[in-house]
Amino acid sequence: MNNNLARVDGTRVLADLHALRAIGPYKTGVHKPTFSEPHLRSLQWLVQRLPEAGLAGEIDGIGNIVGTSTKPGPKLLAGSHLESQNHAGWLDGPLGVVYALEAARVINPDPNTSGAVEVASWCDEEGHFGHFLGSRSYVGGVTEADIDAARDRNNDRSMRDALRDAGLAGRARARYERGRHIGYLEAHIEQGETLESSDLKIGIVTSIVGIWQYRITFTGEQNHAGTTRMAVRRDAGLALARFCVDIDARFPAVCGPRTVWTTGRITLDPGAPSIIPGAAEMLFQIRDDDPGVIARLEDLLRSMAAEVDKQGTVVVERIRTGAPALMDVSFQQAIEQAGAACAGGRSLRMPSGAGHDAQILATVMPAGMLFVPSIGGISHHWTENTADADIITGAVVFVEACRTILTQRDSA
Amino acid sequence: MNNNLARVDGTRVLADLHALRAIGPYKTGVHKPTFSEPHLRSLQWLVQRLPEAGLAGEIDGIGNIVGTSTKPGPKLLAGSHLESQNHAGWLDGPLGVVYALEAARVINPDPNTSGAVEVASWCDEEGHFGHFLGSRSYVGGVTEADIDAARDRNNDRSMRDALRDAGLAGRARARYERGRHIGYLEAHIEQGETLESSDLKIGIVTSIVGIWQYRITFTGEQNHAGTTRMAVRRDAGLALARFCVDIDARFPAVCGPRTVWTTGRITLDPGAPSIIPGAAEMLFQIRDDDPGVIARLEDLLRSMAAEVDKQGTVVVERIRTGAPALMDVSFQQAIEQAGAACAGGRSLRMPSGAGHDAQILATVMPAGMLFVPSIGGISHHWTENTADADIITGAVVFVEACRTILTQRDSA
Structure with missing residues (x-):
């Protein structure tokens, strides 16, 4: 195993991440x-980069890239x-892409590891245009009408216009092939x-x-x-x-014990300093x-709305329902083994509070996820960071977990 | 007096208001x-319309119109x-313009009333571009630099661009002439x-x-x-x-007893449903x-901000300071007399909670204001309305008050 580990190139992993950081930089983030x-x-x-890993791929008709290998095996x-x-x-995103690329660069040319x-x-x-549009497209969950309807929440540009401007209009979308992958x-x-x-x-x-x-509207x-x-205001x-x-x-x-709730956006209508708001909306x-x-909390939310209804009309509208996604147990074991071998066993099983493409892939194949530490727990902000040493440790464990999963499947 | 009253043409007043309502209609408003x-x-x-009242005027270089008369007298x-x-x-605005126009149409051609x-x-x-820019320009309170800086809060269009597009760039701005008017x-x-x-x-x-x-920022x-x-969130x-x-x-x-306070706008930053707001701002x-x-309330506001400072930084910034404006006592009496004669004395002295151009004119000449009832007290909304009979009564009282003011001054 030590022999394998030597082949992860930590310097290359960091260099790739910094190359991506240099594209569209904003302060210390992007x-x-x-x-x-x-x-x-x-x-x-x-x-x-894909050819470095023996892969071929292009940007597809919804902006996905799936680099494929002709190597035999799983x-x-x-x-x-x-x-x-x-x-x-x-790091939010690029870390997982670069780890995957590094795993492919290490494993795919290795004749001792079956598969790719x-x-x-x-x-x-x-989610600038929607919820997991790329991965949902891959598993067959996005129709052409969905794409017609999608608009950029930043500037209201339609996804069709964005695809046309990017030169991607009319390209086929990569689709999941049943049986091709042993997991994600x-x-x-x-x-x-x-x-x-x-x-x-x-x-x-x-x-x-x-x-x-x-969407809760008042x-x-x-x-x-x-x-x-003041006495007559509503x-x-x-x-x-x-x-x-x-x-x-x-x-x-x-x-x-782990529930979180957030009011991320508030809008008052008409939103002028000299007008008492006639309507207000919060995204919760x-x-x-x-x-x-969730069912208990939603009941509470609706009963609270009914209580305050005398002050004005309150409407609680559920606009997104997310089923939790379970990660594959054998993938969890593979990551744990790799952590024991390459990170001194300093690993922990934990749920993900954030949504990830893995939850979409998990609907069609076994899926697993590995986390590396975030400094100060900060994310979705340009100060987000992870120590270089932790990035490299994570890469080594990730590549080892990939190898374990491929090897187990090949020998199964 | 009854002879004079007959000369207010209620049908003409309503027709004028409806003509203005038909320009830029929105539901039952504009x-x-x-x-x-x-x-x-x-x-x-x-x-x-101005020539109907013996007046001459054009739109000036900031969008004001001041129709002037050559009739002798006050x-x-x-x-x-x-x-x-x-x-x-x-009615918010047009009512006062049409009443003024009606007063001019009734009084200016009348040889028995001195002045115009x-x-x-x-x-x-x-306030789409600023605070009372038109009336402040007339009294000499708006510089060219103020106009350079003014932007439309709806769409960020500069006032210079708006004036140019309206064909008003380069026109002179009407200015207050000391001694010309006995009041407003x-x-x-x-x-x-x-x-x-x-x-x-x-x-x-x-x-x-x-x-x-x-502006209160968190x-x-x-x-x-x-x-x-939840435990570690700020x-x-x-x-x-x-x-x-x-x-x-x-x-x-x-x-x-009459203080009012309003939070008219709330903004969360970045305002995305999956991000805990790092900053928030309210216009208060x-x-x-x-x-x-006001001084007592501002002290309270600042001490409240200091109290909650442990949860995060709160900054209270005063962005507008408004001095109250007193209305001229003899103008109040003139309106009261007219109300006694033409509205059965059904009048009431009251402060105005809203700002009006009269507060700007009051800085250079005696000023007065007359209110008519608002149905349901509603304003700044397209459902705003006043009964036709109340509109006509208001016009009669307004014209009579104008005549009283002119007559008193002429005989003083």
Whole structure:
């Protein structure tokens, strides 16, 4: 095994990550919204790297890249994404793509390991246009009508226009072939502080939590901010603020140990300083890996809405339902073994609070995920980072886990 | 006196208001942002009406119209504005312009009344580009640099571009001539429910409240909404919601009897459903006609900010300071007399909670304001309305008050 480990080139892994960081830099992070120029350049960068790993691939009709191998034996699919949130970190996405590329570069030319790692970059994991459009397209979950309807939430550009501008209109979309892959493995930064605070190096993902999202709208009475006495106001914005504070007071008694909830966006209508808001809207999200917990919280949310209905009309509308995805047990074992051999056993089984393409791939094949520590637990911000040593340790464990999975399958 | 009253043509007043309503209609209201096509068309409509009242005037270099008379004797300036808030009511502004026009049509040709009413339409009272830019320009409070800097808050178009597109670039701006006018009178809908709820027909404005405006910013820690445990979050949006609720709980003990406060806009940064807001901002406004009350409330606001500073940084920044404006006592008496003669004495002295151009004119000449009832107290909304009979009563009282003011001055 030590012989194999020597073949992971940590310097090459870091160099690749820095090459991607240099495309669309923003402070110490990057700004690469889906189909932006730096995102497209990052995709071209990956296409040019594929031959180094004995792979062939192009950008497909939805911005995915799936590099395929002609090597005989089992195929393991591995990857992540190359676009970023706005003004966000350099590792969220690229880390998993570069690990996959490194695994392919190490394993595919190795005659002693049967089979190959195939490398994927899924488009729009960050949801500029929708939810996991790239990976969902690959598993057959995106229709042409879905693409017609998708628009960039940053600037309202249609996905069709973005694909046309990128020269991708009319290209075929890569599709999942039943039986081709023995599974999917993805690496990612943890995006939390569990590993760092326990001085651990590898997270073995047991499940990816589901995301339930709600649009909660408050209707009051729009009026003049100078002439309407306080006593007769029906201020939709104030009703919304009360609701946020009330959620924070009442959810803890009902939630599970790992439940999280977030109000990420608030809009007052019309949003002018001299007008009492007649309407207000909040985007509210709950995450858990237990649908039973979500059901209890949603009941609470709806009963809270009914309680405050005397102040104005409150409507709770569920706009996204996320089923939790379980990670394959044998993949978890392979990562744990690799962590024992290459990271001094400093690994931990944990759920993923964030959504990842692995949850989409898990609907059609066994899937697993590996986490590396995030400094300060920070992510979705340009200060996101991971220590170089941890990046290299993660790469070594990832490549070893790929080899273990391929070898077990070949001998099974 | 009855002889005079007969000369107000209620049908003509209503027809004029409906003509303006038909320019840029939105549901039962209008949508005429400053320098929009329907706003400009409304200004041209007024220019074409001026000769009916023996007045001459053009749109000036900032979008004001001041129609002047060559009739000997005292001159009373009267008017309001013709642009609207977005998707707002049909009377907010046009009522005061049409009353002024009607007063000029009745009084100016009348050889028995010395002097004339001159009609003004002030640009941008609604503040699409700034605060009272039109009336402030007239009294000498707007520099060329102020115009250079002004931008449309709806679409960020510069005022220079708007003036150029309207064909007004390079035109001179009408300026206040010291001694020309004996004062300024403006009519407006009440924008509250005080008159309606007491079955009164005329509001005699005693003062226009000052507006103090604050930008309150909260800094937390931007992080991933799925991976950051509730216990370690520093959610700037939640801190803002708590602050809003806290204001509502604590202001009533410190405010005056007519103080009003409003959070009209809330922005979470970055405003994405899967990101814990790292920053949040609210635009907060307080109105009162007593600067002492405002000082107490501002102290409370700052001490509240200091208290919650442990959750994150809170900055309270005053971005607008409004001095209350007192209305001229003899103008109040003239309106009261006219109300006694023509509205059965169903009038009430009251402060204006809303800002009006009269507060700007009051800095250079005696000023007065008359209110008519608002149905349901609604304003700044397309459902804003006033009963036809109340519109006509208001016009009769307004014209009579103009005549009284001119007559008193002429005989003084």
